[in-house]
Amino acid sequence: MYNDILLDFGLNTADYSISSFGSGLINHTLKVSGRGEDFILQQVNTDIFKSPGDIADNIVSIQQYLKQIAPDYLFVSPLLANNGTTLVKSSNGEVYRLFPFVKNSHTVDFVNDxxxxxxxxxxxxxxxxxxxxxxxxxxxxxxxxxxxxxxxxxxxxxxxxxxxxxxxxxxxxxxxxxxxxxxxxxxxxxxxxxxxxxxxxxxxxxxxxxxxxxxxxxxxxxxxxxxxxxxxxxxxxxxxxxxxxxxxxxxxxxxxxxxxxxxxxxxxxxxxxxxxxxxxxxxxxxxxxxxxxxxxxxxxxxxxxxxxxxxxxxxxxxxxxxxxxxxxxxxxxxxxxxxxxxxxx
Structure with a gap:
C-alpha cells in the first residue's frame, strides 16, 4: 500500500522493508529499511493537523534560520519528494513525509534517571x-x-x-x-x-x-x-x-x-x-x-x-x-x- 508513496520519494519498494516504529499516538510512523539505509515514513494525522502545509512551512523556516546561526546543530527535517515539497498525498488523501533515520540514535518512552x-x-x-x-x-x-x-x-x-x-x-x-x-x-x-x-x-x-x-x-x-x-x-x-x-x-x-x-x-x-x-x-x-x-x-x-x-x-x-x-x-x-x-x- 506504500508503493506509490515511496516511489514519490525516489525509493523502489522492492528494495526496502517496512515496519511499525515508535510509540506516538497522533501520527502513524513506520521505519523503512534497505540498501544499507534507513528512513522514517510518517503519515500526518490530518484530523488533528488540519493544515499540514503550515507545519512544513514552519520547519523549512526554522531549518533555514538554524543553518545560518548554528550550522552544526542536528536538525532532523523531512526530505524533499519528487514534487519539490516535503509532503506527498496518497490516492485516498492521506498525507505522508519521509525523514532520514539518525544512525546510532534511539528514543526512550519513560524517564528512568x-x-x-x-x-x-x-x-x-x-x-x-x-x-x-x-x-x-x-x-x-x-x-x-x-x-x-x-x-x-x-x-x-x-x-x-x-x-x-x-x-x-x-x-x-x-x-x-x-x-x-x-x-x-x-x-x-x-x-x-x-x-x-x-x-x-x-x-x-x-x-x-x-x-x-x-x-x-x-x-x-x-x-x-x-x-x-x-x-x-x-x-x-x-x-x-x-x-x-x-x-x-x-x-x-x-x-x-x-x-x-x-x-x-x-x-x-x-x-x-x-x-x-x-x-x-x-x-x-x-x-x-x-x-x-x-x-x-x-x-x-x-x-x-x-x-x-x-x-x-x-x-x-x-x-x-x-x-x-x-x-x-x-x-x-x-x-x-x-x-x-x-x-x-
Whole structure:
C-alpha cells in the first residue's frame, strides 16, 4: 500500500522493508529499511493537523534560520519528494513525509534517571535558545490555542453545564478539586494579560520520546516538530514536569503510585537552565515551578472536559476512562504542589 508513496520519494519498494516504529499516538510512523539505509515514513494525522502545509512551512523556516546561526546543530527535517515539497498525498488523501533515520540514535518512552531528564531538558532549552532571535511572527499556528489555559477553563465550565447528570454527579469530587486549584488559572491570566512573560519559539510537546539520545544516553536533538509555534516557555517546562516527575504515567489507575521524584525535578531545572538560564526573564525564572502546576492542571481539566463531552476527543477504552485520567492528574497536581514547594534550587 506504500508503493506509490515511496516511489514519490525516489525509493523502489522492492528494495526496502517496512515496519511499525515508535510509540506516538497522533501520527502513524513506520521505519523503512534497505540498501544499507534507513528512513522514517510518517503519515500526518490530518484530523488533528488540519493544515499540514503550515507545519512544513514552519520547519523549512526554522531549518533555514538554524543553518545560518548554528550550522552544526542536528536538525532532523523531512526530505524533499519528487514534487519539490516535503509532503506527498496518497490516492485516498492521506498525507505522508519521509525523514532520514539518525544512525546510532534511539528514543526512550519513560524517564528512568536524572541523566535522561537533564539531557532532555537541556535539548529543549537549547532548541528555544537557538531560536530566541528568530522572527516569531513568521511562524504559523498548526494548533491554535493549544495551551491556552483560559480557553480550556471556559470549555470545562461549558462542559459541566451540558454534562449528563449521571456523569456530573459521578465527577462531583473532581469538579470541586478543579475549583479549589483555581489560583493557577488566576496566576496564568495575570502573566498573559499583563505580558509578564514573552512569546518564544516553543516545542509544545516535550515528552521524553521526542528527544534523540546516543548510546551513552547523551541528548542529540529534539524531534517531532509538528507543534512548534509561538508560545510561552511554561508549556515546555511544564510538560516535562507533568510527564517526567512521576514513576506512574497518566494512565495509572492506582493513585497511590503517583508521586514526585525530587531528583528528576532538579535535573529538569538544571538541564533547562544550562541552556536558557541567561535568556529567561526574571518573571520567567520566578514562575519556573508554576509551569508544572499550569500544565498538570490544564491536562486534568481537559480530561474531565472530555469525560463530560462523552469522550469525543481522547476516546475511552473503558467506562470512566477520562474521569480516571482526570483523577490521576489531580493527584499528580496535589503531590506536585506539596513536594516541589520544599525543594531548594
Amino acid at each position: 536524572e541523566k535522561q531528564a537533564y539531557e532532555a531538558a537541556q535539548q529543549f532549552g537549547r532548541f528555544t535558545r537557538l531560536l530566541k532571535d528568530f522572527d516569531i511572527a513568521s511562524l504559523k499556528y498548526p494548533l491554535s490555542d493549544f495551551h491556552n489555559l483560559n480557553l480550556r477553563w471556559n470549555q470545562f465550565i461549558t462542559a459541566c453545564k451540558n454534562a449528563e447528570k449521571s456523569r456530573f454527579d459521578t465527577a462531583f469530587a473532581e469538579i470541586k478539586q478543579v475549583h479549589e486549584h483555581q489560583d493557577i488559572l488566576k496566576t496564568y491570566n495575570q502573566l498573559i494579560e499583563h505580558n509578564e512573560i514573552p512569546l518564544r519559539v516553543i516545542h509544545h510537546d516535550t515528552k521524553i520520546s521526542n528527544v534523540l539520545f546516543d548510546d551513552q544516553q547523551n541528548g542529540l536533538c529534539v524531534i517531532d516538530l509538528d507543534t512548534v509555534m509561538p508560545g510561552y516557555y511554561l508549556s515546555d517546562v511544564g510538560d516535562m514536569m507533568r510527564t517526567y516527575l512521576s514513576p506512574a504515567n497518566e494512565e495509572e489507575t492506582d493513585l497511590d503510585k503517583i508521586c514526585i521524584r525530587e531528583n528528576i525535578f532538579v535535573a529538569i531545572h538544571n538541564g533547562y537552565l544550562s541552556e536558557m538560564g541567561d535568556a529567561l526573564t526574571q518573571a520567567e525564572r520566578r514562575h519556573f515551578t508554576f509551569s508544572g502546576q499550569m500544565m498538570i492542571y490544564m491536562q486534568a481539566i481537559r480530561f474531565l472536559t472530555d469525560y463530560f463531552n462523552n469522550d469525543v476527543y481522547y476516546g475511552s477504552r473503558y467506562t470512566g476512562h477520562n474521569l480516571m485520567r482526570a483523577k490521576n492528574q489531580l493527584k499528580l497536581l496535589s503531590e506536585y504542589k506539596k513536594t516541589v514547594a520544599g525543594i531548594k534550587l
